[in-house]
Amino acid sequence: MTGSLLVAHPNLHDPNFRRTILFLSHHAAGDGAIGLVLNRPLRKTISEFPEHFADDVALRRVPVFYGGPVGADELLLASMQWHESPGAVSFHGFGNASEEPVIPPESRPGLRAFQGYSGWSRGQLESEIAEKSWLVFSPSRRLIEMPHPENAWSEVMQRLGPIYRLLAGVPDDPSLN
Numbered sequence: 287m288t289g290s291l292l293v294a295h296p297n298l299h300d301p302n303f304r305r306t307i308l309f310l311s312h313h314a315a316g317d318g319a320i321g322l323v324l325n326r327p328l329r330k331t332i333s334e335f336p337e338h339f340a341d342d343v344a345l346r347r348v349p350v351f352y353g354g355p356v357g358a359d360e361l362l363l364a365s366m367q368w369h370e371s372p373g374a375v376s377f378h379g380f381g382n383a384s385e386e387p388v389i390p391p392e393s394r395p396g397l398r399a400f401q402g403y404s405g406w407s408r409g410q411l412e413s414e415i416a417e418k419s420w421l422v423f424s425p426s427r428r429l430i431e432m433p434h435p436e437n438a439w440s441e442v443m444q445r446l447g448p449i450y451r452l453l454a455g456v457p458d459d460p461s462l463n
Contacts, residue, residue, distance in 0.1 A: 291424070305325075306326065307432075308322060318405065319410075321403065324432055332346050363379070367430075378393050
C-alpha cells in the first residue's frame with residue numbers, strides 16, 4: 287500500500303487520527319507501515335522551531351504539519367509532487383530538518399515539514415483497515431496538493447455519498463447536539 291492515502295472513517299475517534307488524511311510513505315506486510323498526516327497544518331514554519339533552525343532561507347519558510355504521534359520531537363522533511371502522466375505522486379523523504387539535508391531544486395516544490403509521523407507495527411494497519419477504521423484511496427492531485435487542508439477530510443466525505451456525509455456530520459460529543 288506504499289503511496290496510498292488513508293482517510294479516517296468517521297467512526298475513528300482516536301484524537302491522533304480523527305478526521306485525518308494520511309500518505310503512506312512505507313508499507314510492507316512483514317514489518318509495518320509509516321505515514322504522514324496531510325491535513326493538519328500547524329500554521330508554523332521551520333523558522334519557528336529554533337532547535338531545527340536552518341541556514342537555508344527557503345527552508346525556513348517550509349510549512350510544518352502534524353505528522354503523527356510518533357517522534358513528535360522531530361521535524362521530518364518530505365517532498366510530495368503530483369505528476370499528471372502517469373497520474374502519480376512522487377515522494378522523497380529527506381529525514382530530520384535539524385540535519386539540514388541537501389534538497390535538490392526539483393524536490394523543493396511540494397516540500398513540507400512534519401512534526402512526528404504515524405507508525406504501525408506488523409499487521410496493525412491491516413487490522414485497522416479490516417475493522418473499517420480507514421478508507422484506502424489512490425492518491426489524487428487534489429489530495430496531494432491539498433489547497434485547503436482543514437476542509438479536505440469533509441470534502442472527501444461529501445464526495446463519498448449520503449451515508450458518509452451523514453456520519454461526517456455527527457458531532458464528536460452527540461450529547462452536545
